[in-house]
Amino acid sequence: MEALIHHFLLYTKGYAVPPGPKGEMGVYVVSDGSERPYRCHIRAPGFAHLGGFDHVSKGHLLADAVAVIGTMDLVFGEVDR
DSSP states (O other), X not given: XXXXXXXXXXXXXXXXXXXXXXXXXXXEEEEOSSSSEEEEEEEOHHHHHHHTHHHHTTTOOGGGHHHHHHHHTOOXXXXXX
């Protein structure tokens, strides 16, 4: 009986949304029972903010793009996929 319980305890799957300083940061982790995750996907808040860049910058000049990106406070390290 103990071997069956141990078998079902190891497999877990879930999506957590911890709050971050710039918005919600989604983390999706799937385990296959080993000590390392089978799949891990991290969704940074900056990626969603960059999606609204075309809507925010409509009607502005190209030179204003630097100011708009600075206002959105994007970190391009988390946006790069």
